[in-house]
Amino acid sequence: xxxxxAVTTVPEAMRGLFAYLNxxxxxxxxxxxxxxxxxxxRLSEGRREFxxxxxxxxxxxxxxxxxxxxxxxxxxxxxxxxxxxRNAMKRRRCLFPADGFYEWKQVGKxxxxxxxxLKGGGPMAFAGLWESWLGxxxxxxxxxxxxxxxxxxxIAHIHDRMPVIIAPQAFDFWLDPNxxxxxxxxxxxxxxxxxxESYPVSGAVNRTANDTPDLLEALREEEPExxxxxxxxxxxxxxxxxxxxxxxxxxxLF
Numbered sequence: 589x590x591x592x593x594a595v596t597t598v599p600e601a602m603r604g605l606f607a608y609l610n611x612x613x614x615x616x617x618x619x620x621x622x623x624x625x626x627x628x629x630r631l632s633e634g635r636r637e638f639x640x641x642x643x644x645x646x647x648x649x650x651x652x653x654x655x656x657x658x659x660x661x662x663x664x665x666x667x668x669x670x671x672x673x674r675n676a677m678k679r680r681r682c683l684f685p686a687d688g689f690y691e692w693k694q695v696g697k698x699x700x701x702x703x704x705x706l707k708g709g710g711p712m713a714f715a716g717l718w719e720s721w722l723g724x725x726x727x728x729x730x731x732x733x734x735x736x737x738x739x740x741x742x743i744a745h746i747h748d749r750m751p752v753i754i755a756p757q758a759f760d761f762w763l764d765p766n767x768x769x770x771x772x773x774x775x776x777x778x779x780x781x782x783x784x785e786s787y788p789v790s791g792a793v794n795r796t797a798n799d800t801p802d803l804l805e806a807l808r809e810e811e812p813e814x815x816x817x818x819x820x821x822x823x824x825x826x827x828x829x830x831x832x833x834x835x836x837x838x839x840x841l842f
Contacts, residue, residue, distance in 0.1 A: 589661050590714070590734045590751040592793065593689035594618050594703075594804065595627060597711040602685055605711055605756065608636040618803045619690075621796040622660040628716055628732050630682040631763045639718075645733035646721040647672045653721065653729075662717060664735040664752050664776035668769040673733070676717035677769040681762055683754060684714035684734055688804070690793055691786075693746040701793050702746050703804055704786040715752035715762060715776065740778040743786050753779045 595602075596616040603611065606629045614627050626643040629636055644658040649671075659672055667673040688705030706712055718732040739750040754762050758775050761767055787806040792798045 589736050589747070589749045590689050590691075591622065591660065593620050593684075593686045593714075593751075595620065595685055595711075596687045596801075596804070597685070602711055603638075606636060606638070606683065606685060606713070606759070608638045610638050612638045612640075614638075614640070616801075617799060618801055619793055619796060619799045622658055626732065627685055628682040628718055629685060629713070629759075629763075630680070630718060631765065636759075636763070639730065641718055641730040641732045643732060643734075645672070645676070645717060645719050645731045646729065648675070648719055648721055650721060659733050661736050662733045664715065664737045664773065667717065667735060668773060673717055674769075676719050677772065679765050680718045681765075681772060682716040682718045682732060683759060683763065684716045684732070684751075685711060686714055686751075687711055689714075689751055690789070691743070691747040691750070701789050701791060702743075702786045703789045703806075704743055704746070704750070704784055706783060707785045713754045713756070713759065715754050735776060737776055738778050740781050740784060742781045742784055746786060750778065752776050753783070 594617060595614065596618065599611070599613055608629055612627070620626055620643070622644045624643055625640045628639055628641055630639060631637070644660045646653045646656060650656045662670070662673045668677040687709070688703050690701050690703055692699040692701050715735040716732050717735065718730060721729045721731065723729070735752040736749045737752045739748050743750060754775060762772060762775055789803060789805065789807060793803050
C-alpha cells in the first residue's frame with residue numbers, strides 16, 4: 589500500500605518530465621499524508637495539466653463525506669469493478685508525481701520505516717484516479733487515490749503491496765480516456781525488480797507534523813533501533829480501500 593510519500597524534485601524538472609503547460613510552484617514535501625493537498629497530472633481538453641487535489645478519493649455519489657471512509661489507496665487489480673472507483677477508472681485516470689514512498693516493515697512488535705525510491709533517485713509517477721465531489725451548497729472538492737499492486741520482489745520483504753509505477757512512455761496511454769478501463773489495467777503490475785532501492789529511515793516519519801529533508805536520510809547500521817519504538821501507525825491504515833474515521837491531525841476540507 590502507500591500511506592506516505594515524498595515529492596522533492598524542483599518544479600522545473602518535474603514539469604519537464606510530465607510535460608504539463610501550467611507552471612506551478614509546489615514546494616518540496618517530505619512526508620505527505622492522506623487528507624493533505626497533493627499534486628496530480630491529468631488530461632484537460634486533451635492536454636496535460638498540473639492540479640492540486642485532496643489525497644483521499646470521494647466518489648461523486650457520496651452524500652456526506654464526513655461519514656465516508658477515506659479511500660487513499662485502490663487495489664489496481666479490482667479498481668475497475670469497485671463502485672467507488674469504477675467511473676474514475678473509465679474517465680479520470682491521473683498520475684501522482686513522486687520521488688519515493690515510505691513503507692513499514694514489521695520487526696517483532698514494532699515497525700521499522702523504510703524509504704523506497706528509484707535506484708539513484710529521481711522522480712517517478714504513481715498511477716492514480718481522481719474524482720470531483722459536488723456538495724449540496726454547490727461546493728466542489730477534487731480528490732484522488734493511488735493505485736497499488738503486488739510488491740516487487742526487491743521490496744517484498746518490507747511490505748506485500750506497493751504503488752503502481754507508470755513508466756514515462758506509458759503516460760499518454762494511462763491518461764487517455766479513450767483507452768477503456770480494461771485495456772488500461774495492462775500497465776498495472778509490480779515494478780521491475782531492478783528499478784527500486786530501499787533503506788531504513790528514522791521513526792520521525794511516523795508523525796505527520798514532521799516534514800523536513802532529514803526524514804529521507806538513511807539510518808546508519810547501528811541506528812535502526814531508534815526507529816523501532818511504538819509510534820503512531822502511519823495514517824492509521826486499514827484495508828487499502830479504507831482508513832480510520834478518526835482525525836489524523838490533518839485539517840479537513842469539509
